[in-house]
Amino acid sequence: MLPVPYFHLVFTLPDVLNPIALANPRVVYDLLLRCAAETVLEVAANPDHLGARTGVLTVLHTWGQALQFHPHVHCVVPGGGLSEDRTRWIGSRPDFFLPVRVLSRVFRGKFLAGLRAARGEGRLHLSDRSGPEMTTEFERLVSASLRTDWVVYAKRPFGGPEVVLKYLARYTHRVAISDARLLDFEDGIVRFRYKDYTHGHRKRVMKLSAREFVRRFLLHVLPAGFVRIRHYGILSNRNRQKDVALCRKLLGGEKTPKAVEPEASPAAECGESITPTRVCPHCGAGRMIVIAEFGPVASGTEIAVGFEECVIVDSS
Secondary structure (H helix, E strand, O other): OOOOOEEEEEEEOOHHHHHHHHHOHHHHHHHHHHHHHHHHHHHHHOOOOOOOEOEEEEEEEEEOOOOOEEEEEEEEEEOEEEOOOOOOEEEOEOOEOOOHHHHHHHHHHHHHHHHHHHHHOOOOOEOOEOHHHHHHHHHHHHHHHHOOOOOEEEEOOOOOHHHHHHHHHHHOOOOOOOHHHEEEEEOOEEEEEEEEHHHOOEEEEEEEEHHHHHHHHHOOOOOOOOOOEEEEEOOOOOOHHHHHHHHHHHOOOOOOOOOOOOOOOHHHHOOOOOOOOEEOOOOOOOEEEEOOOOOOOOOOOOOOOOHHHEEEEOOO
16 A cells, blocks of 8 residues: 555644633634634645645644643644545645645634634623623734734654554643653642743743642643544544545555454353453453353342453453
């Protein structure tokens, strides 16, 4: 199968719009994810650029290294896509995907149009303002954002599918700060490491009061049920199965990936398994072979269950 590069794009919301984002996280985060993905799909479909229907995996982050509020979206995009008639794979250059200046302008237009639409529908508010005062402040913030550069950053392409998977494994479910960066807590002061990107990515130590540390951390708690990892285009849940199979075929690979037959466990071979193979309910990844099950029992009945009653296999 022909090699396909994978690109990493980052769409960042200007700081001037932070008051609106903090007061309306669900609306703004949803708009940020959708506009970033729609921008990539629209510009990639333009014949003046790539002229193909591509796919986007988006991941929302709301923090910077010092736990400051910094909403942005990371996008992983394959370097190419399907032609309009779905008969060809159109690949990008191995070292260039789409012009970031064009992406920035399209993204700004889409986001501000969506923000104004949400405001017109009454879905936005500012915590300390209402009525005409809110309208004035909203227009002031939007006007200020028009005079600000909307940053779209294109990182170097990934080295291959294995690198993409490694990146996603450690990056998609990251929280605002990892335990490894926390140094100590003493006399009401929290110390942690961070990278100072404004001074050559130098590693520094920040000291915050416990109250300020907790305040910053809680800025990044997402609204209940909010989905921060999403797929669009040929990678969307609705189209992924047929579109990825078509892409494999056009790239010279297998039409569909071969199904992996589950390995027979010793218990299954001996006829000891009572129920079929299941997914582990705790980690969601391991393949669990149930060797014994216990039905309902009368109240007060004691049952001794040993650890040998359940075996988890393929947990990696």
